[in-house]
Structure formats: C-alpha cells, structure tokens
Amino acid sequence: MPVEEFVAGWISGAVGLVLGHPFDTVKVRLQTQNTYRGIVDCVLKTYRHESLLGFFKGMSFPIASVALVNSVLFGVYSNTLMALTTTSHQERRAQPPSYTNIFIAGCTGGLLQAYCLAPFDLIKVRLQNQTEPRVQPGSHQPRYRGPVHCAASIFREEGPQGLFRGSWALVLRDTPTLGMYFVTYEGLCRQYTPEGQNPSSATVLVAGGFAGIASWITATPFDVIKSRMQMDGLKGRKYRGMLDCMASSFRQEGVGVFFRGMTLNSARAFPVNAVTFLSYEYLLRLWR
Numbered sequence: 363m364p365v366e367e368f369v370a371g372w373i374s375g376a377v378g379l380v381l382g383h384p385f386d387t388v389k390v391r392l393q394t395q396n397t398y399r400g401i402v403d404c405v406l407k408t409y410r411h412e413s414l415l416g417f418f419k420g421m422s423f424p425i426a427s428v429a430l431v432n433s434v435l436f437g438v439y440s441n442t443l444m445a446l447t448t449t450s451h452q453e454r455r456a457q458p459p460s461y462t463n464i465f466i467a468g469c470t471g472g473l474l475q476a477y478c479l480a481p482f483d484l485i486k487v488r489l490q491n492q493t494e495p496r497v498q499p500g501s502h503q504p505r506y507r508g509p510v511h512c513a514a515s516i517f518r519e520e521g522p523q524g525l526f527r528g529s530w531a532l533v534l535r536d537t538p539t540l541g542m543y544f545v546t547y548e549g550l551c552r553q554y555t556p557e558g559q560n561p562s563s564a565t566v567l568v569a570g571g572f573a574g575i576a577s578w579i580t581a582t583p584f585d586v587i588k589s590r591m592q593m594d595g596l597k598g599r600k601y602r603g604m605l606d607c608m609a610s611s612f613r614q615e616g617v618g619v620f621f622r623g624m625t626l627n628s629a630r631a632f633p634v635n636a637v638t639f640l641s642y643e644y645l646l647r648l649w650r
C-alpha cells in the first residue's frame with residue numbers, strides 16, 4: 363500500500379487548513395447563531411470582541427487530526443482507485459481511469475474520512491462558537507477551556523455517542539461531494555494538460571481550487587444541518603434528529619437557510635484546495 367499517498371494527504375491538508383480556518387470560523391458562526399447581520403458584521407464583532415485570535419478558535423484539534431483525516435481521504439481515494447483500475451498514482455497519467463471509477467473512489471474516501479472527522483469537527487464547531495474573549499483572571503469563563511476539556515465534557519455530559527453528534531449529516535455532506543471533488547479535479551487537469559503528461563503547477567492550482575468550490579457549493583446545505591446538529595445538545599436538545607433539524611430550520615428561516623455560509627465556503631475553498639492539491643502532487647512527485 364503506497365504510504366506516501368497518506369503522508370502527502372496529511373501535509374497538504376495541514377497547509378490548507380491554517381489558511382482557511384478564519385473563513386471557517388465566520389461561516390460556522392453564521393450558520394449556527396442568529397445574532398449577526400452578515401459576513402461583515404460577524405467579522406467586525408469577532409475582531410472587536412475577541413481580537414484576531416477569535417478567528418483561530420478551535421484550530422488545534424483540526425491541525426492534530428488533519429494527519430488522520432486527510433491521509434484517510436487521499437489514501438483511501440488513491441488505493442480504491444488502484445483496486446478498481448490496477449494503476450498506481452504514477453501510471454495514472456498514461457492510463458487515465460474512468461470518471462465513474464474516480465467518483466466511486468472519491469465517495470469511498472469521503473465516507474471513511476467523515477467517520478474519522480466527526481468527533482474532531484464537533485469539537486472545532488463547539489469551540490468556534492464560544493464568543494468570549496481570551497480568558498483573563500476573574501473574567502467570565504467560557505464553557506470549554508480548550509479542546510481536551512471540550513471532548514471530556516461532551517463525553518461526560520452527552521455520553522460517547524455525543525462525540526458523534528451530527529455525523530449522519532457529515533456523512534451525507536462528504537460522500538457524494540468528495541466523489542464530485544475528485545472528478546472535477548481530474549476533469550480540469552485532463553482538459554488543460556497534454557495527454558500523458560503531468561499537469562503544470564498552475565493547472566493543479568486552478569483545478570484544485572475549482573474542485574474545492576464545486577464540492578463546497580453542493581455540500582453547503584448538509585454543512586448547515588451538520589453544524590446545527592453539532593451545536594444541539596449544548597443547552598438541551600432542540601431537534602429530534604437530522605430530519606427534524608432540516609424541517610424546523612426550513613419552517614423558521616425559509617429555504618435560504620440551506621445556503622447560509624455558501625459564499626464563505628466557496629471563498630475559503632479556492633485557496634485551501636488549490637494549496638492542498640498542489641502540495642499533494644508536489645510531494646508525490648518528490649518521493650517518486
């Protein structure tokens with residue numbers, strides 16, 4: 363099994379993650395709190411109240427877990443493709459796999475990464491939603507003191523299954539959209555690369571960026587539901603399940619609720635995924 367695929371997935375994910383975290387924090391707040399008038403209002407309030415550090419809340423666990431999550435995504439994708447087509451990453455330019463196989467491999471990678479991602483993503487979302495400024499002696503303490511305290515509190519208060527709150531919505535968000543993610547990336551690379559050659563860095567950046575945008579646009583409705591389910595349970599249960607969350611969000615806020623955060627998801631997706639794919643391809647070529 364090519365270990366490099368897993369390692370390349372890890373490093374490339376970490377680079378993308380740091381770059382995109384501030385966008386992600388603003389998006390999560392807009393999706394789960396009704397106190398902001400829009401992106402600019404949320405950015406200004408976060409900055410004034412919590413300083414620049416407010417945008418980086420909840421980042422440490424994603425950085426620690428990106429090794430697992432991204433190496434599972436890229437590793438499972440690549441190894442599933444290898445099982446379906448019997449070609450390695452290096453041979454794939456000369457013998458390009460079909461889009462159906464790419465889609466199946468992407469969905470498989472998405473499904474497995476969603477399960478690994480679920481508890482880390484839950485902790486990230488809970489910490490991103492804490493709007494208290496940095497703790498000063500004597501000031502109001504936020505509910506969670508950090509990622510480990512957050513994980514332990516959820517485990518204690520909501521049970522081990524509490525750590526997987528929102529995971530169904532996460533699986534539904536990631537399985538088809540990651541199939542689409544890899545199909546878009548491969549399709550654009552093939553379109554702009556002479557047959558049999560490796561795509562240039564510019565092509566990888568553009569194809570990675572657009573793959574990110576396309577997948578995040580389609581992922582946004584389930585992203586909203588996932589974030590709301592993850593925040594449910596913090597102050598008692600508001601929703602009876604995922605379907606109830608969808609129905610009651612729709613009833614109270616209209617169809618627009620399913621597109622909340624789409625602009626930020628798309629803006630974040632281009633640089634994050636351009637850099638992710640560029641470092642992934644670069645590392646694999648370096649180790650060949």
Ligand SMILES: CN(C)C(=N)NCCC[C@H](N)C(=O)O
Binds near residue numbers: 574
């Ligand atoms: C639409 N979805 C869920 C994705 N495209 N997922 C792959 C994510 C890659 C990168 N770490 C990111 O956060 O954009």
